[in-house]
Amino acid sequence: MPRLSRRACLALGGAALAAGPLGCAPSKDAPGYPATWVGASAERGHRLRSPGPAGGWPAAAVQRRASVLVVGGGVAGLAAARTLVQAGIDDVHLLELEDHAGGNSRAHRMSGMACPLGAHYLPLPGPDAREVAELLEALGLSRQQAGRTVYDERHLCHSPQERLFIDGAWVDGLLPPAPAGSPTLAQYRRFAQRLRELGAELRFAMPTLGSGWQAGHDALDRQTFEQWLQAEGLDDARLRWYLDYCCRDDYGGGLAVVSAWAGLHYFASRHGFHVPGDGEVEREPVLTWPQGNAWLTERLAQALPDRLQAGRTVLRVSESRHEVRVLAWDEARQQAEDWTAGHVVMATPLFIAARLLAQAPSGLVEAVRQQRHAPWLVSNLQLDEPLQGRRRDAPPSWDNVRHGGDPRALGYVDAMHQSLRPHAGPTVLTVYWALPIAQRSALLQDSAAAWAARVVADLAVVHPDLPTKLRRADLMRWGHAMSVPVPGLRGSAALQALGRAAGRVRFAHADLSAYSVFEEAYTWGVRVAGRLAGELRSRRVS
Structure with missing residues (x-):
């Protein structure tokens, strides 16, 4: 974003x-x-709010089967389907509500000009984002050269990258200017120092699966970012504006809404916080396209031509001992489809999964209760x-x-x-x-x-x-x-349990990381599907 x-x-x-x-x-x-x-x-989404005019679901006109059914064609769902197919699980299908997959990373065109409808850039992956790095190389966006990763410059953000309108003029970069010797500059340096100290004590990684959650993370996660800043004496208006902007940009909530863990994670897991004038600093390189991250999801969807069933509104998911039944509504034909699958990957937001599942697990109910x-x-x-x-x-x-x-x-x-x-x-x-x-x-x-x-x-x-x-x-x-990563959500036991689910229904969505970015969604899709594919292969062998 x-x-x-x-x-x-x-x-x-x-x-x-x-x-x-x-x-x-x-x-x-x-x-x-x-x-x-x-x-x-x-x-279409609001169709889930009621079971229909007769008080029940429509009778299915079509019966279909799949080994694994992925529900939701956002980044996590596309990643899960791709991983399953690459692992040799042939009978995989993906049901997507909209007529085009992509979730929050879809595109639009105006007079022939492509533009994004949602997420519009991807930071270069760090060492913890192995799955994302693999994807970028597979799509030809990067290559290995002399032991280092080289990116195709056509897809890196062209200069000039960022500017801010402040004090009646546009200035380079997004961090508000701070004159030498000013209290603002002193607080910029104080925040940068505290960020380095916390980074030495705790691990901040993107995706967050690589953070190795500790008591120190929990302590930060239990308070708002505003409370942490207040306790640190960081009250400069320009610093507060910038930090609030960054949180609203990545998380949809400001300093008083998101947890201190989330506010610090934004910087510590990526590029840090660089104070103007304290050494030469390169702006964080990002990949972007006229249509935003739809460039990525369009290519993921193109690799699933016969497996992607778009325009399907899933109405109900019922898990039994031997199978999972999924009732979906074909929006084009205006008829119900009854799918039977050995396993289902729920790649929808968690609150949607809770509505769809006939028997939502207690962990899912609790996680949804905590979410905003x-x-x-x-x-x-x-x-x-x-x-x-x-x-x-x-x-x-x-x-x-x-x-x-x-x-x-x-x-x-x-x-x-x-x-x-x-x-x-x-x-x-x-x-x-x-x-x-x-x-x-x-x-x-x-x-x-x-x-x-x-x-x-x-x-x-x-x-x-x-x-x-x-x-x-x-x-x-x-x-x-x-x-929105509100206090207590990222460290929630319920959220962690959903990520380890091992039944016929699995969960794969950025919601499991408490916030929504491409790296989190894609990694959850790959890892959940990879674990499921490994189990299915083991059963075949035995």
Whole structure:
């Protein structure tokens, strides 16, 4: 995902805006551009809320069998299916709710320009992300040369990578500037030092399966990041803003919501915290594409042409001693399918798994009780020409963030920044908002035009020419975008037990790591499926 004093609402394309309870909301006048909901179907997901008009499930029109059935075609589900097939388990099928797989890593197109609907970049994998490193090499994104990993530069984020609008101008990077000798710089250094000390005491790894959970992790996990910062005397406003931004960006919740473990893990498991002026620091290299991480999931899905059953809304999963029965609804044919499988990998968010299972295990029920999921809004804004800049500002970058804007806003990425187009021209800005959980209903009920107007109003403060160049807005709403690592969740015994499940139903999802990123989801899919494949091969041999 990308890396916020409100001002008065602006007049946008002749449409008057009035401040409402959720920020800038449009008047009854329509905006000067079409705004449309795209992507995932809320209606399909909400089909699980009731058993149907007659009080029961529909009779199946089709009977089908599989050795292993994967439920959910997000990153974890695609990884699980790929692993099972590579292990020689031929009769594998994957059921996916939407018409295209990819989960939070799906793509969109506007006037031929690819853009993301969700996750849009992948940090280069560290030594603990062996499964992700293997995938990147298999997809031709990396290669081994003279004992080191070399990445295809076409897929590394092009420069300039990041900029921040603060104090009336764009500056390079996302960390707010701190003058020499200032209290802000002193607190930057204090936080960096504490991070190094904790990294020496405890292991922070991505994926978190490599962390080796200890009592020290638990102590951090039981308190909020804000409580930890307060106890450390780290109260500088600019430091707090940056740390809050990073947590909302990766976790969907700010300092007062996520655990101290999560806030520290963000830095300690990846690139650390580098203080400006304290030595030469290279920006963290990331892989990205115009369509975001859909570049990866599209290739994973293409490798499962006859095994991926898209447009299937799973209604019920019933485990018995000898088999698992899965009732699914074929959205295209409008008929029910009855699947029988030896094993099922539940690669859905845990709260969905709890709804689907006829008899949800107690550990699953407890884990779901502890979880909170953040709603997200992803807005793709099609522009007919580039936005204007000022010579004294940092140049347009891939990732662009405004300091002091709408507290829900996370900035935007330029979808065409990664193209090899030699000239400036039309583009798509993908704008990310992480919403408070209390606004989930509004995300579903308010119109696309209303949400687009709020997004455009916030951006128009720093880009006054945006409204006149905006031709279309396509919005994607994620009601339950990601698990928020609230205090106590990552160290939960219930969560750990689900990851070790050994029955006919297994669980593989980033929710098991308490937060949602590609590395966690992919690793869970590979490891759970690999363990299951090993058991199935052993039984054949014996």
